[in-house]
Amino acid sequence: MVEYFRDGCKPVGKLLLGLEVEHFITHNNGIPVTFEEIQEVMRSMQHPQDQPVLVDGMYMGYRNRTYGVSLEPACQLEISIAPRSDVPQIRMIYESYATQLCAVLAQHGLQMHTIGCHPTCAAESLPLIPKLRYEAMDEYFRTSGGHGVCMMRATASTQVSVDYFSEADFVRKYRAASLIAPMLALLTDNAPVYQGQPNHSYCVRTHVWNDVDPDRCGIIPCLMDDNFGFDAYADYILQRPLIVAKRGERTENVGRKTANEVYGANLGRSEIEQILSMFFFDVRLKSYIEIRVADSMTPRYIAAYTQLIKTIFSSPAALDGILRHYAGATVWDITDAKISVCCRGYKARIYDYPVADEIAWLLAQAKSRIPTLEERQLLNPLIELAARKKTLREVDRHDR
Numbered sequence: 001m002v003e004y005f006r007d008g009c010k011p012v013g014k015l016l017l018g019l020e021v022e023h024f025i026t027h028n029n030g031i032p033v034t035f036e037e038i039q040e041v042m043r044s045m046q047h048p049q050d051q052p053v054l055v056d057g058m059y060m061g062y063r064n065r066t067y068g069v070s071l072e073p074a075c076q077l078e079i080s081i082a083p084r085s086d087v088p089q090i091r092m093i094y095e096s097y098a099t100q101l102c103a104v105l106a107q108h109g110l111q112m113h114t115i116g117c118h119p120t121c122a123a124e125s126l127p128l129i130p131k132l133r134y135e136a137m138d139e140y141f142r143t144s145g146g147h148g149v150c151m152m153r154a155t156a157s158t159q160v161s162v163d164y165f166s167e168a169d170f171v172r173k174y175r176a177a178s179l180i181a182p183m184l185a186l187l188t189d190n191a192p193v194y195q196g197q198p199n200h201s202y203c204v205r206t207h208v209w210n211d212v213d214p215d216r217c218g219i220i221p222c223l224m225d226d227n228f229g230f231d232a233y234a235d236y237i238l239q240r241p242l243i244v245a246k247r248g249e250r251t252e253n254v255g256r257k258t259a260n261e262v263y264g265a266n267l268g269r270s271e272i273e274q275i276l277s278m279f280f281f282d283v284r285l286k287s288y289i290e291i292r293v294a295d296s297m298t299p300r301y302i303a304a305y306t307q308l309i310k311t312i313f314s315s316p317a318a319l320d321g322i323l324r325h326y327a328g329a330t331v332w333d334i335t336d337a338k339i340s341v342c343c344r345g346y347k348a349r350i351y352d353y354p355v356a357d358e359i360a361w362l363l364a365q366a367k368s369r370i371p372t373l374e375e376r377q378l379l380n381p382l383i384e385l386a387a388r389k390k391t392l393r394e395v396d397r398h399d400r
Contacts, residue, residue, distance in 0.1 A: 001234040008287030015314040016083035022156035024113040030120035074153035091303040116191035116295030123154035136253035144213035156296035182337040188294035190392035202345040311366040346389040
């Protein structure tokens with residue numbers, strides 16, 4: 001596994017970013033889409049040159065060199081953009097596909113929602129798609145925490161991935177991402193509805209993920225250890241319950257058996273990727289670093305958020321500034337910061353500072369390092385929100 005991480009180191013150069021956005025799909029009257037209905041939509045949009053994605057023999061989407069379309073546990077539709085360095089181009093690809101998707105959905109009496117929690121239903125009323133991985137996870141999470149059902153069925157995110165160039169670069173970026181995660185969650189808080197009712201709480205997705213499974217969610221406990229790196233990350237996850245394993249094309253429910261117990265030393269690339277996919281830290285290591293704390297959002301906020309991530313993580317000076325600014329912060333401090341923003345929003349204090357001041361500082365750090373006017377303008381929606389000390393949840397739905 002350490003070799004897998006080392007192979008993930010990219011040549012030093014332009015930072016590439018991957019984007020994944022999850023969407024809720026409902027009928028126009030708010031009734032959730034069914035598995036069969038969303039399969040029909042995806043099939044109708046697949047081009048002859050696209051490669052279908054089959055899982056356990058079932059159609060789950062398709063992909064090509066530019067993007068992929070797949071399904072999350074309760075029919076959330078995920079659009080994944082292949083890595084690129086140019087945020088306007090990422091936005092163009094996403095908006096182009098999303099526009100086509102909305103047109104096809106309308107033909108079926110369906111619509112797309114870009115918010116953090118399901119717009120019409122409580123989680124318990126949403127069935128899982130017929131995928132053994134999700135069935136096993138659902139069974140396991142019912143005893144590992146109090147919000148696994150809601151996490152799987154009724155949440156949707158925006159995830160941005162960044163490259164790392166060496167193990168030292170991974171450590172720097174991973175720690176910085178974990179430290180600013182509470183601020184990113186508040187900046188992108190976009191859940192006006194929770195469990196089918198109007199929501200007036202902050203960072204609901206963060207609250208939900210805080211209570212799913214301490215073994216695989218939140219902040220990895222060894223984050224601030226002196227020896228944190230590829231080996232420490234691998235050592236931690238190989239000794240935790242795996243829940244689901246892959247045997248060739250076959251999925252197997254292994255419950256509390258660890259990856260060490262299931263695979264021993266026989267780890268190929270597909271087994272490693274399966275193991276890594278079963279851990280859901282706020283920041284996740286694969287052959288790239290995946291930042292997972294943002295809610296699903298509309299395109300202009302997705303572009304602003306992606307630009308923010310690009311600017312910070314392509315600047316060694318910005319990363320070093322974050323690490324210096326929060327020097328001495330512990331895993332417990334990050335956890336406390338997450339809880340604080342969930343409870344108090346822009347009135348919270350994190351790392352002994354007012355969170356509003358810290359978000360303003362972070363955005364100023366980013367804006368000062370953006371070289372072009374076009375990219376600076378991309379960041380403006382988040383700057384304007386932060387200046388008003390408002391979350392997306394609190395603004396008019398037409399402004400989201």
